[in-house]
Amino acid sequence: MSLRIYNTLSRELEVFSPLRPGEVRMYVCGMTVYDYCHLGHARSMIAFDVVQRWLKASGYRVNYVRNITDVDDKIIKRAVENGESIRSLTDRMIDALHEDADALGIERPTHEPRATEYVPQMLSMIGTLEGKGLAYRSPNGDVNYAVRKFPGYGKLSGKSLDELHAGERVAVLDGKDDPLDPVLWKSAKESEPADVKWPSEFGPGRPGWHIECSAMACALLGETLDIHGGGADLQFPHHENEIAQSEGANGKPLARTWMHNGFINIDDEKMSKSLGNFFLIRDVLKSFDAETIRFFVLRAHYRSPLNYSDVHLQDARASLKRLYTALQRVPAASVAIDWSEPHAARFKAAMDEDFGTPEAVAVLFELAGAVNRAATNEEAAKLAGLLRALGGTLGILQDDPDAYLRAGATLDEATILAMIDQRAQAKAAKNFAEADRIRKELQDKGIVLKDSATGTTWAAAQ
Ligand SMILES: [Zn+2]
Numbered sequence: 001m002s003l004r005i006y007n008t009l010s011r012e013l014e015v016f017s018p019l020r021p022g023e024v025r026m027y028v029c030g031m032t033v034y035d036y037c038h039l040g041h042a043r044s045m046i047a048f049d050v051v052q053r054w055l056k057a058s059g060y061r062v063n064y065v066r067n068i069t070d071v072d073d074k075i076i077k078r079a080v081e082n083g084e085s086i087r088s089l090t091d092r093m094i095d096a097l098h099e100d101a102d103a104l105g106i107e108r109p110t111h112e113p114r115a116t117e118y119v120p121q122m123l124s125m126i127g128t129l130e131g132k133g134l135a136y137r138s139p140n141g142d143v144n145y146a147v148r149k150f151p152g153y154g155k156l157s158g159k160s161l162d163e164l165h166a167g168e169r170v171a172v173l174d175g176k177d178d179p180l181d182p183v184l185w186k187s188a189k190e191s192e193p194a195d196v197k198w199p200s201e202f203g204p205g206r207p208g209w210h211i212e213c214s215a216m217a218c219a220l221l222g223e224t225l226d227i228h229g230g231g232a233d234l235q236f237p238h239h240e241n242e243i244a245q246s247e248g249a250n251g252k253p254l255a256r257t258w259m260h261n262g263f264i265n266i267d268d269e270k271m272s273k274s275l276g277n278f279f280l281i282r283d284v285l286k287s288f289d290a291e292t293i294r295f296f297v298l299r300a301h302y303r304s305p306l307n308y309s310d311v312h313l314q315d316a317r318a319s320l321k322r323l324y325t326a327l328q329r330v331p332a333a334s335v336a337i338d339w340s341e342p343h344a345a346r347f348k349a350a351m352d353e354d355f356g357t358p359e360a361v362a363v364l365f366e367l368a369g370a371v372n373r374a375a376t377n378e379e380a381a382k383l384a385g386l387l388r389a390l391g392g393t394l395g396i397l398q399d400d401p402d403a404y405l406r407a408g409a410t411l412d413e414a415t416i417l418a419m420i421d422q423r424a425q426a427k428a429a430k431n432f433a434e435a436d437r438i439r440k441e442l443q444d445k446g447i448v449l450k451d452s453a454t455g456t457t458w459a460a461a462q
Pocket of ligand 1: 030
């Protein structure tokens, strides 16, 4: 069976085949670095991390670009408010982004281009668009893209220009022939800091957001990408504009497959700053471990809306602990995945159907059940090894099971071990009341004991 991906552009599941055999070129729109990353960013980063991991597990070389927008109105405003330079603010926020992404087990992309390092390529593309009559200079000094001159405008959203207009609340022209025309080059304002002004044939200024991605994708991956991804909120206008710019300039399709991950809702409401139900990754990490957050995201399909609440996170943690408990039972044998093994084959079938992580996770639970039921330790170790290896393709279950299960315990380990020892002595002396009292005392403190032939182990309660 081969990988099928839902293509937003065709609105169909399509068999995936990259332009160059064996190699996948993937571009995903990254962060505008003026503040810390929130849960929406976490979801997008995890979704495409899983995509690139699965492509690698399927034998592809992956050239993955996730850009960084480091010049923008919000960045300028925040830097001025803070009294710091643009570079100091964006450097700090990029460091914070890496901290959050590393914590969530997200592999670094092949390239993370900063927009400010590709201004010459952006200017060159704007020049090409002007030469083809697709861009025009506005009286206010900006250079805009003329959406009415690009016949395919709206094809990603599946809407005509008139339908797209209908979605606008206020038509602000601001020197534009059409309110939908994106700015390619913003002319410099007197009040703006000097480090956001680049000289150009259009006068001093800075690039618009959309042209950044068009230019960086082309510079690093070529004119046609295998996969272009991003959050569903980027479909219009951002991705529609990228298509108009790149295809207008290059005369080739920008991407063969367009992938969009779904929104995050908070307690069934859309997460937004204005509603005040807005969570930063680093704040959620104060209450939940990173692997729990990652597992919570993976339990939903990447295109579905994902509903966040503490209860759902607690449930994800309890479920993840069940998988780790199966791994704890025996030392996991290190195994290369045999994809013909029935569990592995079901896992692969799930992932090959548009990255079906909910079904793939269900297979992990079947495997955990098989580990627990295994007749011999050897059989259990083999299955546990497969469980760990399959988890690895999703970026989970790589922690030491004992360490993972003990995290969050309210007693220190030495105290717990001393109490387990006292209980063993009480049992040896046939003082079962005392042994039960110690078990109960630990249980009240959130520590669960598990007896086996080889001794007693403990874990923090779920
Ligand atoms: Zn983009």
